[in-house]
Amino acid sequence: MIGALSFAAPAVLAGILVLPALYFILRAMPPAPRRQVFPPIRLLRMLAPTAHTPVRMPLWLLLLRLVAAALLIVGFAGPQIVPPPILAGRGPVLLAIDNGWASAADFAARQAAARRIADEAGRRGVILLSTARAPDGKPPRPGPVLGRDAALAAIGGLHPEPWPADRRADEAAARAARRAHPGLTAVYVADGLAAPGLDAFLAALRPERIVTGSIATLRLLDDAGTAPDGAMRARVRLVPRPAPVSVPVLAEDREGDALARAIVTIRPDHPTGTARIDLPFALQARVSRLVIPGEDGAAAVALLGGASRQLLVGLAAGGTADAEQRFTGELYYVRRALPQGARRLAGSLVQVIGADPGALILADVDLRPEAVARLRRYIAAGGVVIRFAGPLTASRPDKLNPDKLLPGIRDLSGPLAGGHPETIAAFAPDSPLAGLKLPLDAHIRRLILPDPAQLAPASVWARLADGTPIILGQRLGRGALVDVLTTANPDWSDLPLSAAFPALIRTLVHLGAGGAPSSGRLALVRALDGAGRLIPPAAAAKPLDAARMRHVAASPEHPPGLWGDTHGTVALNLAGHVPKLAAASWPALVPVTGLDAVKRARRFGPDILAAAMALLLFDMLATLWLRGALRIGTLRIGAILGAVSLCLWPSCIPHARAAPPEAALNTTLAYVRADDPATDRIVRAGLAALTAAVNAETAAVLGPPRGVVPGRDDLDLYPLLYWRITSRTRPPTPPVCAALDAFMRGGGLLVIDTDGGDAGQAGSGAGFDPGAQASRRRVTSCLSLPPLRPLTDRDTLAHTFFLLRSFPGRFDGAPVYIAVRGGRDADGVSPVVIGANDWAGAWALGADGTPLFALLPGMPGQRQAALRVGVNLVMYALTGTYKADQLQIPAILQRLGE
Known part of the structure; x- marks a missing residue:
């Protein structure tokens, strides 16, 4: 090795000793004689030569060949720049690699560093130790001594796991490796995160070097929470940093479509940050997980089970009009007992069941036969109906409950019943109410009774102290029917006043399909792997008790994922039991190297061999020229090769003539660049999909869309300019406004769109981006x-290619505006189109061709209709009022008929 320079095959360099001999050989060998046709030369053939003058090879050609030969020798010797050595000692290398959840973000860099160490170990052998437990539950163990190739293959097969490293098992594995190989050299590729047991593991491992990445890039997404007003909350944790950090979070549905985006801002020196995710209830019910875009690993995913989504509860009461009356109303106490964040919808039974709530609470509602049939379908589809008794229910029992209820009221406080109310006894151990605190302060005075001859014992979820059933419940299809045989207000009992009443209601409303199971053994439905993807469960996963769900940490036996049964799921996420994030402290005498500093050798052999081949090519052309063998065709070939060689030389590139703009050669759509990169990505993806649709459906051929900055870029090259305005868009500068005005005056079409609107505005995008409309007016x-x-649909824009009746995008229903007839150009074309349906969001496709966003309300064909709106906009910008005569077709047909 010469400094940091070494050779893979240094023996080949001995060929340089042959160069002096090659010099004299080439010097002595004359070049081939040049052939020249000269007829009088025949007279000289009869003369006897008296002297011979040797012709020697030109010096420049000789040096050229010597340099080419030297480059071939050096190239075959394999020159390379080798980084400083990492390993010490001579024994086998124990390579410990963290592959827990904290290593997923930069696991590829960790594998690259491990390969570099395996390369350097060479014939010494490598013992691999991955610190996280395997998916089958086996603890970490040191592997056998592997050769270089086997070690590289084993490193390539490693992958991060969705649970933390097992430091106790790591310590035992390190001690076992030290005992088996006393002279080994240990290197630790660490995740850099402090954890219990790390110090003991380091003491057992005794690493000669620690390789770690930057802990500042680690982010952990906590379980999704719910604000008091029902909005979803995203919470991100990281190692405190001196500067503020902004982390984007996406709310996605089961298909991976992004439904909303929030920015979590973490203040300096703070470990956590929280952001609201405002979504209409129809979309919030579809959210299946929160993700940090652009990051891999289970730490960047928070799954949502049935209890994590906002719950819509329908409330209906019968008999009186003052069901909401304070302290006495039939729904007053039920409303106060609903879970925090649940959305409440009160009204008639027809109104509330039409909203498809997750749970339906009926307070003494008299059910007609058609209502009974509809409720049965609702329960079978996964809804839960909770019925409270009352005078109407007691006078006219219906047939909704398979356990027949008897007419009449039983008065427990009357003289025939002993004169004292009864309390509720223990809940049935196999009922969903098992484990709830008993309402000891609730005294039942009156109730209705089920028919004991038709009562199934399994349907009794709670009894009074004297054995009288008070709560009946059973599963019907995917849902549940619950009968509370007393009133929802204090008329018949003190149960609504009990401290246990909110817990009772909270448990009952989550019994429907998609709700969170609160009891029983739960099986793993889908598991979250180390890369943050949902996969089928492994065989090592064991059922867990729903009551202990909050106390279970992620492990191979209980991996993060969705747990539940056919009636609902609950999410077990990684972050639930991860302690406060902090950087690890390393031993003072152990050198610590960053992942970026561990690089593999840089080889120059191929580049040097390519240079030698180029010199040999030049030598061939020079030899042909000296022999006079070059013809016109050969000269052309040589000129082409020479020109290519010169243009490939770096110094030729700056003098190349600037190519004309792409938009001047191909018709191209453009968009106004925003301050937010995420907005630019959405618009670029949307216009790219629209461009593909236009190229496929029409005769137009469009180039890739381009982002422009008005006032700096030339807008005259683009027929259509798309401008997506959000609530965060800043007002443009005067030069930008002047450039946009000039673009519209010059015949361009400016399409202004927003990504939603304020709550209460027209269209299904209302509430998605509060302040967007005010921002649009301001901008x-x-x-x-x-x-x-x-x-x-009577305007030309609705007929330019497709016949449109509406103009949906990601949303539908918001009005679209164009210029009045007096505000158009000489051809009658509107210079501007303003909408609020988020067309780009509907057009945008991901790299795999799947839509980036879900649609609302998600009507069949809505995305295709949005693409047709885009095609019409493009054709309107290109052809103007070419199809305006279609508007007169009805009148023309009428005249023809006459």
Whole structure:
């Protein structure tokens, strides 16, 4: 090795000793004689030569060949720059690699560092030790001594696990490796995270070097929470940093479509940050997980079970109009007992069941036969119905409950019943109420009774102290029917006043399909792997008790994922039992190397051999020229090769002539660049999908869309300019406004769109981006926009290619505006189109061709209709009022008929 330079085959360098001999050989060998046709030369053939003058090879050609030969020798010797050595000692190398959840973010870099160490170990052998337990539950163990190739293959087969490293088992494995190989050299590729048992593991391992990445990039997404008003909350944890950190979080549905995006801002020197995710209830019920985009690993995913989503509870009461009356109303105490964040919908039975709530609470509602049939279908589909008794129910029992209820009221406080109310006894051990605190302060005075001849014992979930049933329940299909045989207000009992009443209601409303099971043994439905993907459960996964769900940490036996049964699921996430994140402290005398500093050798052999081949090619052309063998065709070939060689030389590149803009050669759609990179990515993906649709459906051929900055880029090259405005868009500068005005005056079509609107506005995007409409008015106030009117299906824009009746995007229902007739150009084309349906969000596709966002309300064909709107916008920008005559077709047909 010469400094950091070494050779893979240094013996080949001995060929340099042959170069002096090669010099004299080439010097003595004359070049081939040049052939020249000269007829009088025949007279000289009869003369006898008296002297011979040797012709020697030109010096420049000789040096060229010597340099080419030297480059071939050096290239075959394999020159390379080798980084400073990592390993010490001479024994086998114990390579410990962290592959717990904290290593997933930069696991590829850890594998690259491990390969570099295995390369350097060479014939010494490598013993691999991965610190996390395997998916089959086996603890970490040191492997056998592997050769270089086997070690590289084993390193490539490692992958991160969705649970932390097992430091106790790691310590035992390190001690076992030390006992088996006393002279080994230990190197630790660490995740850099402090954890219980790490110091004991380091003491047993005694590493000669520690290789670790930056702990500052580690982010952990906590379980999704719910705000008091029902909004979803995202919480991110990290190692405190001196500067503020912004972390984007996406709310996705089961298909991976992004439904909402929030930014979690973590203040300096703080370990956590929280952000609200505002979604309408229809979409919040579809959220299946929160993710940190662009990051791999279980730490960047928070799954949502049935209890994590906002619950819609329907409330209906019969008999009186003052069901919400304070202290006496039939729904007053039920409303106060609902889970925090649950959305409440009160009204008639027809109104509330039409909203498809997750749970339905009926307070003394008299059910007609058609209502009974509808409720049965609702329960079978996964809903839960909770019925409270009352005078109406007692006078006219219905047939909803398979356990027949008897007419009449039993008065426990009357003289015939002993004159004292009864309390509730222990809940049935096999009922969903098992484990709840008994309402000892609840005295039942009156109730209705089930028919004992038709009562199934399994349907009794709670009894009074004298054995009288008070709560009946049973599963029907995917849902549940629960009968509380007393009133929902204090008229018949003190149960609504009991401290246990909220827990009772909270348990009952989650009994439907998609709710969180609160009792019984739960099986693993889908597991979360180390890369943050849902996979089928492994054989090592064991059922767990739903009552202990909050106390279970992620492990091979209980991996993070979705647990439950056919009636619902509950999410077990990684973050539930991860302690406070902090950087690990390393032993003072052990050198610590960053992942970026561990690099593999850089080889120059192929580059040097390529240079030698280029010199040999030049030598061939020079030899042909000296022999006079070059013809016109050969000269052309040589000129081409020479020009290519010169243009490949780096110094030639800066002098290359600037190519014309791509938009000048191909028709291209453009968009106004935003301050937010995420918005640019969405718009670029949307316009790319629209471009593909236009190229497939029409005769137009569009190039890839481009982002532009008005006032700096030339907008005259683009027929259509898309501008997506959000609540965070800043007002443009005067040069930007002037450039946009000039673009519209010059015949361009400016399409202004938003990613949602304020709550209460028209369209299904209401509430998605509060402040977007005000931002649009503020941002466009500097533009010289013409007077506007709503777009209808009678306008040319609705007929330019497809016949459109509506103009949906990701949302539907928001009006679209175009210029009035007096505000258009000479051809009658509106210079601006303004919408609020988020067309780009509907068009956008991911790298795998799947849509990036779900649609609302998600009607059949809505995405195809949104693409057709985009195609019409492009054709409107390209052809103007070419299809305006279609608007006169009805009148023309009428005249023809006449």
